[in-house]
Amino acid sequence: MKSLLTILTILAATLSSFAQQGTLKGKVTDKATGEDIIGAVVFIKGTSKGTTTDYEGNFTLPLEPGVYNVSVTFLSYKPFESTGITVKPGQPATLNIQLEENTTQLQAVEIVGTRQTNTEVAVLETMRQSEVVVSGVAGEQIAKSMDRDAAETVKRIPGVTILNDRYVVIRGMNQRYNTVQLNDALTPSTEPDQKAFSFDILPTSVIDRIMIYKNGSPELPGEFAGGVIKIYTKNVVDENKTTLGVSGSYRAGTTFGNFLSDTKGSTDFLGFDNGDRAIPAGVPASLDAVKGQEKFANIGRIFPNNWAPKSGTATPDLRMSLGLNRRFDLGDVRMSTISAISYSNTQSVTEGTRNSYGRFDPEVGASTPYLSFNDNVYTNSARLGLVSNWSARLNNNNKIEFRNLFNQLGSNEVLEREGTDFTNGEQLQRNYALRYESRTIYSGQLQGTHDFNDNRSTLTWTGGYNYTNRNEPDYRRLRTVYDENAQAYKVQFQPETNPSLQDAGRFYSNLNEHVLMASGQYEHRFTSADSTAENAPKIRTGFYAERKNRDYFSRYFSFGYTKDGVFDNSIAFQPLDQVFAPENINRSNGLVLVEDANPQNNYKAANTNVAGYVGGAAPLSDRLSASGGVRVEFNNQELSSKGFDGSPIVKDNPVLSVLPSANFTYTLTPRATLRAGGSVSVNRPEFREIAPAPYFDFVNLLEVIGNPDLGIATIYNGDIRYEFYPNPSEIISFGAFYKYFNKPIESVFENTPGGNTITFENAKNAYSYGVEAEVRKSLLDLSASSFIQNMTLVLNAALVQSEVKLTEDRAAYQPGKRAMVGQSPYVVNTGIYYQDDARKLQFNVLYNVIGKRIFAAGSNQRQTVYEMPRHQLDLSLTKGIGEHFEIKAGIQDLLNQKTRLIQDSNDDQKVTTVDESFREFSKGQYSTLGITYKF
Numbered sequence: 001m002k003s004l005l006t007i008l009t010i011l012a013a014t015l016s017s018f019a020q021q022g023t024l025k026g027k028v029t030d031k032a033t034g035e036d037i038i039g040a041v042v043f044i045k046g047t048s049k050g051t052t053t054d055y056e057g058n059f060t061l062p063l064e065p066g067v068y069n070v071s072v073t074f075l076s077y078k079p080f081e082s083t084g085i086t087v088k089p090g091q092p093a094t095l096n097i098q099l100e101e102n103t104t105q106l107q108a109v110e111i112v113g114t115r116q117t118n119t120e121v122a123v124l125e126t127m128r129q130s131e132v133v134v135s136g137v138a139g140e141q142i143a144k145s146m147d148r149d150a151a152e153t154v155k156r157i158p159g160v161t162i163l164n165d166r167y168v169v170i171r172g173m174n175q176r177y178n179t180v181q182l183n184d185a186l187t188p189s190t191e192p193d194q195k196a197f198s199f200d201i202l203p204t205s206v207i208d209r210i211m212i213y214k215n216g217s218p219e220l221p222g223e224f225a226g227g228v229i230k231i232y233t234k235n236v237v238d239e240n241k242t243t244l245g246v247s248g249s250y251r252a253g254t255t256f257g258n259f260l261s262d263t264k265g266s267t268d269f270l271g272f273d274n275g276d277r278a279i280p281a282g283v284p285a286s287l288d289a290v291k292g293q294e295k296f297a298n299i300g301r302i303f304p305n306n307w308a309p310k311s312g313t314a315t316p317d318l319r320m321s322l323g324l325n326r327r328f329d330l331g332d333v334r335m336s337t338i339s340a341i342s343y344s345n346t347q348s349v350t351e352g353t354r355n356s357y358g359r360f361d362p363e364v365g366a367s368t369p370y371l372s373f374n375d376n377v378y379t380n381s382a383r384l385g386l387v388s389n390w391s392a393r394l395n396n397n398n399k400i401e402f403r404n405l406f407n408q409l410g411s412n413e414v415l416e417r418e419g420t421d422f423t424n425g426e427q428l429q430r431n432y433a434l435r436y437e438s439r440t441i442y443s444g445q446l447q448g449t450h451d452f453n454d455n456r457s458t459l460t461w462t463g464g465y466n467y468t469n470r471n472e473p474d475y476r477r478l479r480t481v482y483d484e485n486a487q488a489y490k491v492q493f494q495p496e497t498n499p500s501l502q503d504a505g506r507f508y509s510n511l512n513e514h515v516l517m518a519s520g521q522y523e524h525r526f527t528s529a530d531s532t533a534e535n536a537p538k539i540r541t542g543f544y545a546e547r548k549n550r551d552y553f554s555r556y557f558s559f560g561y562t563k564d565g566v567f568d569n570s571i572a573f574q575p576l577d578q579v580f581a582p583e584n585i586n587r588s589n590g591l592v593l594v595e596d597a598n599p600q601n602n603y604k605a606a607n608t609n610v611a612g613y614v615g616g617a618a619p620l621s622d623r624l625s626a627s628g629g630v631r632v633e634f635n636n637q638e639l640s641s642k643g644f645d646g647s648p649i650v651k652d653n654p655v656l657s658v659l660p661s662a663n664f665t666y667t668l669t670p671r672a673t674l675r676a677g678g679s680v681s682v683n684r685p686e687f688r689e690i691a692p693a694p695y696f697d698f699v700n701l702l703e704v705i706g707n708p709d710l711g712i713a714t715i716y717n718g719d720i721r722y723e724f725y726p727n728p729s730e731i732i733s734f735g736a737f738y739k740y741f742n743k744p745i746e747s748v749f750e751n752t753p754g755g756n757t758i759t760f761e762n763a764k765n766a767y768s769y770g771v772e773a774e775v776r777k778s779l780l781d782l783s784a785s786s787f788i789q790n791m792t793l794v795l796n797a798a799l800v801q802s803e804v805k806l807t808e809d810r811a812a813y814q815p816g817k818r819a820m821v822g823q824s825p826y827v828v829n830t831g832i833y834y835q836d837d838a839r840k841l842q843f844n845v846l847y848n849v850i851g852k853r854i855f856a857a858g859s860n861q862r863q864t865v866y867e868m869p870r871h872q873l874d875l876s877l878t879k880g881i882g883e884h885f886e887i888k889a890g891i892q893d894l895l896n897q898k899t900r901l902i903q904d905s906n907d908d909q910k911v912t913t914v915d916e917s918f919r920e921f922s923k924g925q926y927s928t929l930g931i932t933y934k935f
Contacts, residue, residue: 023087133214135211135212139207178227180228183232183233183464208232223681234389254347297592305582319342324337349376351921351922352377380412398448411438432576435472437470439471477507502696507696542613550604556595557596611632623666630658635655639651660679683713731776737772745760746760768802769802770801795831802823818909876891899922901919
């Protein structure tokens with residue numbers, strides 16, 4: 001609350017200094033005929049302020065006193081610019097403009113420079129000229145928010161939501177139905193259990209723009225249903241600049257409170273493990289090969305005794321960034337480079353509950369309780385990000401770009417759990433998990449763009465390499481139970497012949513993925529004297545080739561009591577930092593190390609994707625244009641693993657997919673457009689979804705395992721959208737879509753006795769349809785108040801309906817109809833952006849909510865679990881001070897509502913008062929204050 005009062009005080013003090021307004025007015029006419037020009041755009045350069053002329057060619061634009069540069073544009077007329085227009089307080093400034101028709105053919109004009117792509121105007125222009133339905137967000141708009149990474153940014157785009165703070169969901173569809181490209185190269189998945197790109201690895205400081213294409217086109221990847229997400233990192237340098245930023249953050253319920261952490265390594269602060277957590281060097285590749293009891297016991301003593309979390313105090317979060325922009329010439333070659341380094345070290349305490357139940361009793365109106373736990377999850381994360389983008393303009397027709405992105409993220413996590421196990425006579429438990437995870441991603445692309453044939457032809461080629469590593473070394477978990485006789489908690493052990501994933505054990509896993517790609521595209525535009533680059537017929541052809549190799553390794557060790565002697569039960573009552581001491585590990589009366597040598601634990605996989613396409617666009621009339629073509633993709637997915645019985649699992653699945661698409665654009669007026677399109681796309685299983693390697697999530701008490709029999713889904717897509725652009729920085733659009741899925745892939749509870757295993761299955765078919773709207777509108781014309789006039793409303797919302805037809809096996813115990821897994825029936829994102837350029841002040845209020853969606857579909861042993869709506873409100877304030885300083889303050893998640901997973905206890909596909917909590921948690925309100933210095 002103190003943070004909120006501070007922001008409001010700064011805002012109030014600034015607004016109190018407002019002066020009386022002035023007005024810019026005038027008339028726009030045709031220079032040759034003198035006729036009024038209706039709908040011409042009058043725009044203040046460098047701002048989001050603008051208006052359009054009325055039916056008599058007149059315009060009025062309220063402005064604060066100052067000197068402005070004015071731009072006027074209209075289709076088929078030459079742009080007009082006027083500089084140094086002075087607006088005085090309380091007085092109108094008049095500017096009458098005559099536009100000249102753009103009929104002159106320019107010869108020998110040399111253009112030097114690079115088109116800006118990260119402004120709101122540029123992104124909206126890209127959307128307006130696009131051949132397909134597309135939405136986007138500009139780096140300029142990102143800078144106005146307090147968003148720290150791409151995951152927080154993309155949820156501002158219509159129809160987009162974020163799952164688990166990382167994964168993008170488009171139009172309510174599961175993240176697995178999206179394809180992500182970074183600088184036009186496909187990104188790898190950073191998760192072994194998800195088909196998803198983790199958007200939280202990209203800091204907003206390096207993002208130029210994010211575009212989401214929602215229907216198909218030949219040049220776009222053929223694997224999507226929700227959309228194709230294209231992220232572009234910055235590569236435009238308009239001046240030499242150095243920026244340094246430092247910020248600190250306070251999280252309610254965490255900062256300055258008690259904080260538990262695992263033993264830290266010397267490099268944890270840089271986001272990676274220094275090797276201390278790796279499997280000790282003396283441990284053989286397999287314990288099955290160990291001979292001799294004493295030698296076997298010695299191996300268990302090699303592991304470090306690091307089972308007790310460390311207690312300390314949570315410090316404020318720290319973020320730092322350094323950016324360098326440079327332009328220089330090497331002979332006739334114009335060079336530019338953008339380099340940035342960012343660092344963050346953050347802490348959070350997530351408080352929540354985890355419950356489990358038996359079958360629902362209709363007479364009682366409740367389920368039999370199994371588990372009831374209260375959780376505290378302590379997380380310390382460090383992130384180091386590096387960006388180095390280079391551009392060489394060889395001449396006006398040839399450009400080479402080299403882009404590099406590196407991110408290193410490390411997370412130190414401790415779970416402290418306390419509650420009751422009702423399956424063992426209301427047994428009290430205290431359970432712990434200590435976990436470290438690091439994620440490494442490198443993405444590099446070398447790209448060339450070449451124009452020839454008098455700029456009527458363009459050749460673009462790209463070569464790229466991606467590397468991903470996910471390392472989870474020494475994930476320790478254990479349970480302690482309360483002993484009534486001893487009046488103390490004791491560590492739970494199982495016999496060495498029956499190791500348990502929930503009891504004392506150590507888990508190690510490592511994932512490495514290498515990707516090589518190459519692509520090329522040739523486009524030719526058939527321009528003539530009566531056509532422009534915007535409406536000229538064009539044809540394009542190209543290819544995309546990619547080879548992906550993944551290697552996943554895991555081992556699980558547990559400690560149990562020996563079968564060769566009488567276990568000394570007093571060991572289990574010792575403090576956590578003494579239970580696993582070397583003297584307690586022996587075969588006579590102590591603990592023994594056991595390995596779960598499941599043949600399914602490891603897998604190798606590869607994927608070859610080769611695509612070729614041909615397409616184009618052409619005007620069918622003065623107002624109607626068409627585009628489309630066909631894309632042919634050959635994909636071969638290979639996997640090598642083993643079944644539980646050790647039998648080999650070899651998957652070699654070559655598939656040829658022919659994917660046509662067609663899109664139509666009808667220009668209603670120079671500022672209004674109607675779009676329609678249809679396409680065919682596919683959705684392939686991810687490696688992890690077909691690999692039988694099990695992974696146990698101790699926080700959610702769920703095991704995840706793949707399905708080698710998973711098949712490919714085919715999707716038929718249809719879209720229609722109306723777009724209206726009041727001026728270059730505004731848009732109002734309404735759209736509708738329909739999708740039919742043949743064999744959609746879903747995450748479901750497996751039919752196991754415990755009902756705690758999630759796997760993946762093909763449903764028979766499904767459909768999804770909905771409507772969405774986007775409004776980005778200045779409030780300039782709504783009030784005489786300069787405070788209101790400096791505001792912009794951003795609103796996007798989607799309503800979606802879906803239904804799945806299940807296979808006969810699953811429909812037998814899950815009757816009725818249900819939505820697709822991960823489907824949200826609605827999503828709303830809205831915000832008020834206040835921007836006063838003269839005072840270098842920005843103030844934003846942002847709101848987001850998503851509808852109820854299925855977390856995992858039910859089985860005969862487990863009811864369906866839903867994620868419930870959660871309202872989020874964010875505030876941010878930015879104030880420039882002088883030429884060099886900028887202060888940012890903000891509060892994220894002001895409402896601090898819980899994330900709630902509710903099981904449908906009575907299987908009526910509704911969430912009512914009889915349905916029970918599966919898991920609930922909250923992270924706390926988050927306040928930030930930072931300062932940036934620009935050299």
